[in-house]
Amino acid sequence: MDRIKNPFTPGAGYLPPQLAGRNQVIEDGEVVAMRTKLQRAERGLMLIGPRGVGKTVLLKCLSEHARANGIIPVISEIRNDKSDLEELAQKLKEALYTLDFKCKMKSCIQEAFSVLGSFVKKFSLNIGEVGASVELCRGVGESGNMELDLSQVLLSCARAAKVSSTAIGLYIDELQNLDEEAMRGIIVALHRSAQELLPLYLIGSGLPTIRTLIGKSKTYAERMFVYEEIGALDEDSSWAALVKPFEDNGVSVEDAAFVEMYKASAGYPFFLQECGYQVWQHAERSPIRVDDVLAILPQVIENLDKSFFTVRFDRVSVVEKKFLLAMACGESEKPQSIVGIAERMGRTPNSLSMVRRSLIKKGMIYSPALGMVAYTVPMFGAYMRRASVST
Numbered sequence: 001m002d003r004i005k006n007p008f009t010p011g012a013g014y015l016p017p018q019l020a021g022r023n024q025v026i027e028d029g030e031v032v033a034m035r036t037k038l039q040r041a042e043r044g045l046m047l048i049g050p051r052g053v054g055k056t057v058l059l060k061c062l063s064e065h066a067r068a069n070g071i072i073p074v075i076s077e078i079r080n081d082k083s084d085l086e087e088l089a090q091k092l093k094e095a096l097y098t099l100d101f102k103c104k105m106k107s108c109i110q111e112a113f114s115v116l117g118s119f120v121k122k123f124s125l126n127i128g129e130v131g132a133s134v135e136l137c138r139g140v141g142e143s144g145n146m147e148l149d150l151s152q153v154l155l156s157c158a159r160a161a162k163v164s165s166t167a168i169g170l171y172i173d174e175l176q177n178l179d180e181e182a183m184r185g186i187i188v189a190l191h192r193s194a195q196e197l198l199p200l201y202l203i204g205s206g207l208p209t210i211r212t213l214i215g216k217s218k219t220y221a222e223r224m225f226v227y228e229e230i231g232a233l234d235e236d237s238s239w240a241a242l243v244k245p246f247e248d249n250g251v252s253v254e255d256a257a258f259v260e261m262y263k264a265s266a267g268y269p270f271f272l273q274e275c276g277y278q279v280w281q282h283a284e285r286s287p288i289r290v291d292d293v294l295a296i297l298p299q300v301i302e303n304l305d306k307s308f309f310t311v312r313f314d315r316v317s318v319v320e321k322k323f324l325l326a327m328a329c330g331e332s333e334k335p336q337s338i339v340g341i342a343e344r345m346g347r348t349p350n351s352l353s354m355v356r357r358s359l360i361k362k363g364m365i366y367s368p369a370l371g372m373v374a375y376t377v378p379m380f381g382a383y384m385r386r387a388s389v390s391t
């Protein structure tokens with residue numbers, strides 16, 4: 001088939017040809033944005049799930065909807081270094097410039113620029129000039145306490161949005177990487193905004209550990225959000241994700257061929273895209289038959305190993321690999337107990353705490369409950385077994 005016209009989009013955050021099976025969560029995200037704009041107190045939304053299920057795509061789609069409805073989205077991805085705060089401050093600065101055009105009460109904007117200016121100065125953030133010739137508002141946003149100062153910055157932005165009859169929506173990806181103090185600052189600002197009916201909201205996404213991080217930040221914080229688990233697509237949605245793009249491009253797919261692709265990908269969006277992509281590249285004609293799929297599946301798996309799994313695996317040490325392999329026994333897609341892993345490795349659970357921590361830090365595993373760990377990547381257990389056989 002014409003390789004240039006291939007509709008599939010395996011990648012990170014690439015908008016798929018069909019954003020299948022996510023209508024409900026999209027609607028929920030839109031409700032959060034629009035209610036906040038109307039100054040109705042509303043809980044924020046957290047999109048939680050493993051890698052490759054479409055969280056970033058959803059966040060982008062929701063932020064675009066907000067923008068189209070006159071809301072100012074502040075979009076940021078957290079990497080767990082100093083650039084995180086710089087990026088957030090930079091995006092808030094851009095949001096204030098956008099507001100500057102709309103705002104009737106310029107003094108509110110000036111004040112927000114001023115608080116942001118004090119904040120970036122205090123925390124030595126390098127984002128260039130903040131608002132032309134603003135006088136710094138002494139004492140606000142410059143105490144040196146991140147929680148307090150960041151919340152002041154966000155609240156002053158929310159006040160500026162309110163007088164312009166709009167809202168500021170924070171769309172933060174990989175939220176599990178956010179520093180605890182900055183998280184508290186955001187939570188405090190959201191809490192006060194809800195109480196004072198200021199138009200500020202947060203839609204976050206990332207690994208399921210976000211829940212614990214938020215819970216730890218403030219006693220009231222967990223109740224401030226609705227958590228939506230983003231995971232594999234069911235069979236109907238997988239059909240829409242996979243078969244519709246073929247059909248929209250004049251290629252039909254036999255049912256049995258779809259079933260094989262669905263089984264191989266287990267409905268995980270990234271795997272569906274990779275499968276569709278490879279089948280399109282290699283099939284010679286319509287309709288796609290089951291034999292076409294079966295012939296190409298080994299190549300799909302090889303590609304996934306190379307592009308999706310191995311890149312992560314390469315960053316881990318020998319003992320960390322042993323830990324990951326010990327997790328791959330039994331029902332490896334489910335959370336595993338540290339005690340069981342230790343037993344399989346012939347070690348004590350305590351002696352593994354450093355390894356466990358390092359793997360969490362590297363984003364390979366997360367801890368869904370006390371004493372338990374799970375892979376951050378779907379179907380990683382099967383990959384580990386393949387990798388250990390081939391080495």
Ligand SMILES: Nc1ncnc2c1ncn2[C@@H]1O[C@H](COP(=O)(O)OP(=O)(O)O)[C@@H](O)[C@H]1O
Pocket residue numbers: 009010011012013014015016017018019020021022050051052053054055056057058241269270271272273
């Ligand atoms: N609802 C969906 N239907 C079909 N494909 C999707 C869907 N959501 C995401 N994808 C595809 O899945 C891959 C991973 O999406 P991404 O948003 O990067 O996932 P995550 O942020 O959860 O790691 C991309 O190739 C994207 O095109």
Ligand SMILES: [Mg+2]
Pocket residue numbers: 012013055056057173
């Ligand atoms: Mg992502």
